[in-house]
Amino acid sequence: MSSSAELLPQTTRHLSRLTRLAQNESKVPGLVAGVARHGTVLWSEGVGRADLTDDSVPLGADTQWPVASNTKTFVASMIMQLRDEGRLRLDDTVDTHIPESTHGNVTVRQLLSHTTGMQREPIGDVWDVLKFPDRAALITGWNDAERIMRPHYRWHYSNLCYAMLGEIIARLDGREWTQSLQHRLLDPLELRRTTIGLVEPHSRQYYVSPVTDVPVDEPALTFDAMSAAGAICSTLSDMVRWHGFLLDPDSSVLSPDTVEEMRQPLVTVDAGWNESWGLGLELVRSGGRVWFGHTGGLPGAITGFFSEAESGTTAAVLMNNSSAKDPAGTAIKLGTHVIEHDPEEVDAWTPGTVAPAELLPLLGQWYSEGVAFTFAIADGRLTARIDRAPASTPPSVFERIEDDCYRTISGGERGERLVIRRREDGSVRQLNWATYRFTRQPLGFAEPTP
Numbered sequence: 340m341s342s343s344a345e346l347l348p349q350t351t352r353h354l355s356r357l358t359r360l361a362q363n364e365s366k367v368p369g370l371v372a373g374v375a376r377h378g379t380v381l382w383s384e385g386v387g388r389a390d391l392t393d394d395s396v397p398l399g400a401d402t403q404w405p406v407a408s409n410t411k412t413f414v415a416s417m418i419m420q421l422r423d424e425g426r427l428r429l430d431d432t433v434d435t436h437i438p439e440s441t442h443g444n445v446t447v448r449q450l451l452s453h454t455t456g457m458q459r460e461p462i463g464d465v466w467d468v469l470k471f472p473d474r475a476a477l478i479t480g481w482n483d484a485e486r487i488m489r490p491h492y493r494w495h496y497s498n499l500c501y502a503m504l505g506e507i508i509a510r511l512d513g514r515e516w517t518q519s520l521q522h523r524l525l526d527p528l529e530l531r532r533t534t535i536g537l538v539e540p541h542s543r544q545y546y547v548s549p550v551t552d553v554p555v556d557e558p559a560l561t562f563d564a565m566s567a568a569g570a571i572c573s574t575l576s577d578m579v580r581w582h583g584f585l586l587d588p589d590s591s592v593l594s595p596d597t598v599e600e601m602r603q604p605l606v607t608v609d610a611g612w613n614e615s616w617g618l619g620l621e622l623v624r625s626g627g628r629v630w631f632g633h634t635g636g637l638p639g640a641i642t643g644f645f646s647e648a649e650s651g652t653t654a655a656v657l658m659n660n661s662s663a664k665d666p667a668g669t670a671i672k673l674g675t676h677v678i679e680h681d682p683e684e685v686d687a688w689t690p691g692t693v694a695p696a697e698l699l700p701l702l703g704q705w706y707s708e709g710v711a712f713t714f715a716i717a718d719g720r721l722t723a724r725i726d727r728a729p730a731s732t733p734p735s736v737f738e739r740i741e742d743d744c745y746r747t748i749s750g751g752e753r754g755e756r757l758v759i760r761r762r763e764d765g766s767v768r769q770l771n772w773a774t775y776r777f778t779r780q781p782l783g784f785a786e787p788t789p
Contacts, residue, residue, distance in 0.1 A: 346374075346381050350681040354673055355384055361656065362386040365641075365663040366547040368554050369398050370656065372669070373575045374677045377651040378583015381677070383575055389659070390543040391554060400575040403532055403541035404657045406642045407635025409578065410571040411501050412585070414516070415451050415619020417508050417523050419597050422447075426511050429618075436507045441482045447507070449490055450500040451618040452605045456488040461499050461565065469560060474509075477502055477564035494606045494616055498568035505567025516567055527592050528584055533573040535566060544639020546661040557639030557661055569637060575655050582632065582646045582653040602631050602648070621645075625671050628678070634666045643670040650678050693719045700767045701759070705777040708784075712777065721745060721757075723772075747772075 346354075354374065362370040368391055373383030385398035396402070421427050427436065429448040434440040442457070449455040462480045465471050472480050481503060488495060505516040512519045517535050525533055532538070537559070545554035562570040573581075588595045604615035604622050615622045623630045623645065632645035632653075639659055643666025646653040654674030656666050694716050701721060705712050711726040717734070724734040735750030743759040755773035762768045769788045770777035778788050 345376075346677065346681050350677060351382050353676055353680070354382055357669075357673055357676070358384050358656075359386055361664075361669045362658075365658060365660055366552060367658040367660045367663050368545050368547070369542055370658045370663075371398060371400065371402060371404075371575050372656045372673060373400060373579065373654070374673050375579040375583065375653040375655075376677075376683060377586065378580055378653070380576060380579055389540070391545070392543070396540050396543075398542075400579075401532060401540075402657075403534075403537055403539075403572050403574050404642060404659070405537065405544070405569075405635070405637045405640040406571055406573045406578060406644075406657075407569040407637040407640055408498075409573070409633045409635045409642060409644055410567065410569045411619055412581070412633050413520060413524055413571060414501055414504050414508070414567045415601060416585075416593055416598075417516075417519060418447065418451060418504055419601060419618065420523055420593055421508065421511055423594055423597055427507070433503060433507070436510055437478065437503070439478050439482070442484075442486060444490070445486075446490075447504070448605075448618070450497075450504050452616050453494050453496050453500065454491045454606050454616075455497060455500055456486050456490045456492060456495060457497050457500055458485045458487050459495070459497050459499065461502065465565070469558065471561070471563045471565040474506065474564045477506060491606070494608050498565060501568040502565045506564070508567070520571075524592070527589070528580065530573070530577045530580060533571060533577045533581070535570050535572070537572050541572065542640070542657070542659045544637070544661075545659055546639060549662065554660070560637065569635065575657060578644050578655055579653050582644055585631070586646055586648060586651050586653070621667070623667055623671060626675055628675070630667075630671050630674070632667075632670075636661075636666075641666050643667045645670045645674065647674060647678065650683065652678050691716065691718055695719060701770070705770060705779060706781040707772070707775050707777045709781045711781075723750075725751070 358372040369387040369389045371385045374381050380400060383400040389398040389402050390396040422429060430446050433445045445455050461472050462483050484499060508516040508519050544557040546557050547554050585598055588598045601618040601620050603617050606616050608614040613624045620631045621633050628647050630645040630647050635642040638661050641658045641663040644655045652674045654670040656669045698716055698721050701714050705714060712723050713726055714723045721737040722734040733750050735747050735752055737745035737757055738748045740746050745757040747753050747755050752773050758771045759767055760769045
């Protein structure tokens, strides 16, 4: 079953083909894929069956799936809400909020970015026995767990660390972290089909061996205190809506600046620098673009949700086979095809309405270290762009602080001051941006400004 809106027929045919190839290559009983723009689904398709024992279970954008470690994007967002509320700092150590912790110098920032050096899972061979600790046992087990490498030495994924983030949320909010999830994110964003535990209609979970083509049932798990590492269940529609929020955050829920901060790479994963990690978000570089999101993997449920900020594109894949392949690559391949072959219409340029008089003497070409920059006005604000930069590079944008002093609010040198230096007659002699001198002629460092 498929649906589409706004995309060209040849685009949806190609997306359908990619989806069916992925379903075949991974021997997935049921697969749902979709592509969205700005949080609105443009195309989705279900291939196969959600439940091999019940033909009446629908397979589509509203079929629920365990989205597994995509849970971590929600947990990270709640931690950042608490940070913005002033209730924690990213460089707080775990024992600041969980005094029973005996591991020193493990910070919240490290937990978020998988740079603690702590072991991956709680003690007890949990993925063998499929039994997970309660909240008391989580803390005891945390203290008994190994710090297997130095912090920041390299990226090392840890479900244990995200369980501890869930515990921090619970303690600061004075309730179960799942209650905070409902209050802080699910209700405000109207994510009605996002729950802890499956709600019908939902996919059934399977495993298909590489040496047979016969699916066998996989167990449903109870995560207890490990739930913050991967217990959320959701749908393609809800997860696309969630990513629409991450692309364009409602500031009453989470500051856009904070979400941008979450997307900054803190540690690389691979030697080729194609994958890195921010604060709770996986970052994948593909074809000159950076996609952010997460994958998820549980018995019988493999998922991937990734977004590209510049185009506002989100791509998703949900598969009900434990051994399904490459959810990130599959999702990004779908999204990339839409960006490259069926892009969003380009908005018409619209004239500005004001050119502030105090900005007029600053316009035109300036030089720093012999390199040319062009200062201009856009939407009533001063902007600057290095002349040799690609046309796609966004300009720096300035906001007035006081007379002859501006702050860079976006683009290169964000946060730095631009100061106007004047001659005795009031004319502009030079600019100092992040302390560097800008003059109307290309000058060496030792040459005086005319």
